[in-house]
Amino acid sequence: MRSLYLLLSLVVVAVSPSTVPTSYEGAQVWRITPPTLDIIGKIKKIGALFELDFWKDPSAIGRPVDFLVPAKKAGDIRDFLSREGITDYKVYIEDVQALLDDHKSAYEKPRERSATRDVSSFDYSVYHTVDEIYEWIDMVDSEYPFATKRQYGVTYEGRPMYVLEFKKTSSDPKPIIFVDALIHCREWISTASLLFIFKEMLQNPTYSHMMDEADWYFVPMINIDGYDETWNGDRLWRKTVSTGASSLCRGVDGNRNWDSHWSEDGASPLPCSYTYHGPTPASESEVRNLADLILSFGFGNISAYVTTHSYTQLILYPYGWSTQLTPDDQILNDTGRMMSEAIEAVHGMYYTWGPAAEGIYVTSGATDDWTYDEAGVKMSYTFELRDLGQYGFLLPADQIIPNGEEFLAGLEVLKNFVVDDFNP
Known part of the structure; x- marks a missing residue:
């Protein structure tokens, strides 16, 4: 299974030029708070198998682990967690694409630009290119x-x-x-x-x-x-x-x-x-x-x-x-x-x-x-x-x-x- 996911990820990267905005339609962020070292080990195993993007790495007992779950992998990841006896997890961010859309609408708001702009008038309340x-x-x-x-x-x-x-x-x-x-x-x-x-x-x-x-x-x-x-x-x-x-x-x-x-x-x-x-x-x-x-x-x-x-x-x-x-x-x-x-x-x-x-x-x-x-x-x-x-x-x-x-x-x-x- 790991080889299959690695191959798919290679294909996706190969055909996805960086100039095309990446979609996270249906993607979520899941959170697991590991109660034991054994569970931490299993989370790392899942991460390697599915090439997961950990937003918060598996690190210590009681410290939350966040990871991005692409829509196409959600069922397989859920089944794997179940087989490993991990049932205590939650969807922490329900809709990554919606969050991205909200984020984008905010950072793309019109910026005032003028030839006289200086350090004082630079807008420190927005993200900059x-x-x-x-x-x-x-x-x-x-x-x-x-x-x-x-x-x-x-x-x-x-x-x-x-x-x-x-x-x-x-x-x-x-x-x-x-x-x-x-x-x-x-x-x-x-x-x-x-x-x-x-x-x-x-x-x-x-x-x-x-x-x-x-x-x-x-x-x-x-x-x-x-x-x-x-x-x-x-x-x-x-x-x-x-x-x-x-x-x-x-x-x-x-x-x-x-x-x-x-x-x-x-x-x-x-x-x-x-x-x-x-x-x-x-x-x-x-x-x-x-x-x-x-x-x-x-x-x-x-x-x-x-x-x-x-x-x-x-x-x-x-x-x-x-x-x-x-x-x-x-x-x-x-x-x-x-x-x-x-x-x-x-x-x-x-x-x-x-x-x-x-x-x-x-x-x-x-x-x-x-x-x-x-x-x-x-x-x-x-x-x-x-x-x-x-x-x-x-x-x-x-x-x-x-x-x-x-x-x-x-x-x-x-x-x-x-x-x-x-x-x-």
Whole structure:
């Protein structure tokens, strides 16, 4: 049966050009809350058999698992669950296509565009296209003398990759904080919330200390090709868009492609899998170029790194590849707790924190493990933003600014820690 589904998925990918919007007619999101490790194992088995798109991975007893169920596979998946003795599950999102339609009507609302638009008048309450985010980068670069746009590579399809450098003049060295977004391109809230956050740091006197006391580097879009795909083709596309010579399935999971315990547990060797780790470590130009940029700072010279994802409201830190704790586990845990408390104080949203593999799920080839081990960044975190599954990757735009406000509170805690801990 697995071979049949793999063959069908190959055929679908082969005949579905990215320029044609993907339909999720009849698709649903199902949720299982596993009561035992045995059930977790069975869910993983089902995922591999049906090549499921897990929206929330099977990770721990009592932690909900969400997965997309295509209409054509629903009966077979239901039968398989029954044979495995799993009857306690529910349809969590009844109609994915309807949710997509609502989401699309909101993000396609007319945008006011004018030649005089600037950072202040940019609309932070809506999601923005690739070109609009490029526009924002240019505006920041032109309006602020201490902000510099730097190209550090090109994507698979040839789009320029930019980092924004924020360095206010100072007689003393300052800690460096690096923030990225959109390595998983369907996670739109990651970039949207950070555009708002950096606007606040630039323009709101309450947060001016954040750029006064630290140098910031911000990559608004890593997987730019994939992000364009989510606007013009498949809104739920996750991976890069590269095409391997030996596969009809496009793309690699960029957050399984880093050269840190690459191809171990938590990543798939199957090119059609949503967690495909790629043919080699850093095979993707998006990952390779970013890695080169990070290494250009020198080992240990970046004080903190935050890679931004959604959803599930988590603050994770190394290791993801193993339950082995890092030598910095206590300080990472303490700071994670303080960030979670600061976030909750803003709008009451609770973020769970902890080492990725021990408390959440095993992931190999991930950004934060690589930055910790290979770039010497002690304070390496993955933030999983809103929500807990009601909308998943299709978070309504009216949550962008509230999510940005609470995420900013967490980043402020992190900044305060690295400033106090800084010893040049």
